[in-house]
Amino acid sequence: MKNPEEQNNQEILPQKTEEEIRAEQAQKVVKFLDKIRAYEYVKKLLNNKVDTETLNFNDFEDFLIRLNGITRDIPMDERTVDGEKVYLSGFIEDIQVPRHEDKEGILQYAYEQAPNINKEDLKYFLPAVINAVHLFSDGNGRTSRIVHLLLRDYHTKEEFESELQKALGKFGRSRSFDINPGLINYELHEEVLKKHGWVYSEENPQGVLGPIKFGIASAENRELEKENPAYESAQKLLSLYSNNSQYILTAIFMEFGDEVKSLMSEFGEERIPRISPKKMFQILSIKQWESILDNFYRLKKEQAETLIDIFVEPEKYRVNDNNKGELLRDLFIRKIETKKE
Numbered sequence: 262m263k264n265p266e267e268q269n270n271q272e273i274l275p276q277k278t279e280e281e282i283r284a285e286q287a288q289k290v291v292k293f294l295d296k297i298r299a300y301e302y303v304k305k306l307l308n309n310k311v312d313t314e315t316l317n318f319n320d321f322e323d324f325l326i327r328l329n330g331i332t333r334d335i336p337m338d339e340r341t342v343d344g345e346k347v348y349l350s351g352f353i354e355d356i357q358v359p360r361h362e363d364k365e366g367i368l369q370y371a372y373e374q375a376p377n378i379n380k381e382d383l384k385y386f387l388p389a390v391i392n393a394v395h396l397f398s399d400g401n402g403r404t405s406r407i408v409h410l411l412l413r414d415y416h417t418k419e420e421f422e423s424e425l426q427k428a429l430g431k432f433g434r435s436r437s438f439d440i441n442p443g444l445i446n447y448e449l450h451e452e453v454l455k456k457h458g459w460v461y462s463e464e465n466p467q468g469v470l471g472p473i474k475f476g477i478a479s480a481e482n483r484e485l486e487k488e489n490p491a492y493e494s495a496q497k498l499l500s501l502y503s504n505n506s507q508y509i510l511t512a513i514f515m516e517f518g519d520e521v522k523s524l525m526s527e528f529g530e531e532r533i534p535r536i537s538p539k540k541m542f543q544i545l546s547i548k549q550w551e552s553i554l555d556n557f558y559r560l561k562k563e564q565a566e567t568l569i570d571i572f573v574e575p576e577k578y579r580v581n582d583n584n585k586g587e588l589l590r591d592l593f594i595r596k597i598e599t600k601k602e
Contacts, residue, residue: 282334287429289331290407291422300418303411307380321367324403325391332403332429342396357505359565364394374573378441384412385594386572388440393565403429405440411520413438431526442510442568444596448572448589452506452578453563457511472522473510477502478535485542493541493589494550501557510536516549 294300305311313537330340345361359367371390378386388405389392393403406428421532428437451459459468483494483501502509513536514521524544526537545553571578571590578589
């Protein structure tokens with residue numbers, strides 16, 4: 262048993278600040294990368310001095326798991342892909358990431374496309390996809406920044422390690438390169454919507470999808486009966502609608518096509534036709550609610566794959582749908598570099 266004096270001394274020991282904890286974790290990452298000679302290996306890889314035939318996705322994913330576990334100070338036997346319930350709420354916007362069961366497939370697609378990417382672009386490409394899929398419940402940004410710095414061209418290893426410590430510190434997101442796909446979320450979002458029939462014009466700058474012009478009459482949500490077996494599915498869908506309105510509308514249209522008109526009512530003095538949650542409640546089966554949610558996550562998966570494709574086939578993706586406009590890939594890179602400055 263501890264005597265009172267020992268107990269009192271223990272109680273007044275200062276707690277480590279977040280900055281101190283992050284600095285210790287950063288030092289552990291530096292030691293780990295030094296131990297496996299990651300800096301030297303990547304330099305050889307970028308200079309075509311490594312047999313890429315020996316590389317495989319499982320090793321890459323394992324490397325990310327180890328990096329993420331170290332940055333979060335997770336014991337070795339507890340490190341895993343634990344991002345099942347990730348939802349991002351931040352400065353740029355709220356974002357629902359792809360379904361967890363889709364994440365590894367998206368990352369593998371990116372990894373397999375990496376040999377087709379300009380080597381100068383790899384330092385943006387892989388970290389961006391890591392950030393987009395969010396394999397982990399925390400530390401995705403730090404993991405992506407580590408990969409980014411490994412792929413950047415530094416004159417010395419010491420310079421790299423100095424930048425790494427800044428990137429993993431408490432203010433790493435602002436003091437280092439933040440490879441955040443949210444910087445071009447609007448453009449990626451629009452690319453996906455166009456593939457699914459959205460039409461934009463001066464008359465309808467927000468876009469039109471078939472008979473859908475004005476969205477869902479969300480106020481009706483308060484009138485839905487909680488006893489209805491579909492209530493939980495409806496609440497999830499309508500909750501997603503608040504920050505993902507066009508994707509939810511697209512998901513509904515994918516299920517009904519032009520028959521979506523059967524779900525509409527006219528609202529207000531102007532008799533504006535909107536999708537009615539009450540009619541959805543009356544018409545949709547549980548299976549149809551689930552199918553619409555599946556469609557929504559299919560769109561989120563397509564958005565992540567489009568992020569990959571702007572690097573694989575950059576000429577196909579330009580800003581403002583103009584053949585002479587800036588490449589979407591270049592816009593993304595410019596925003597990353599400008600934000601760092």
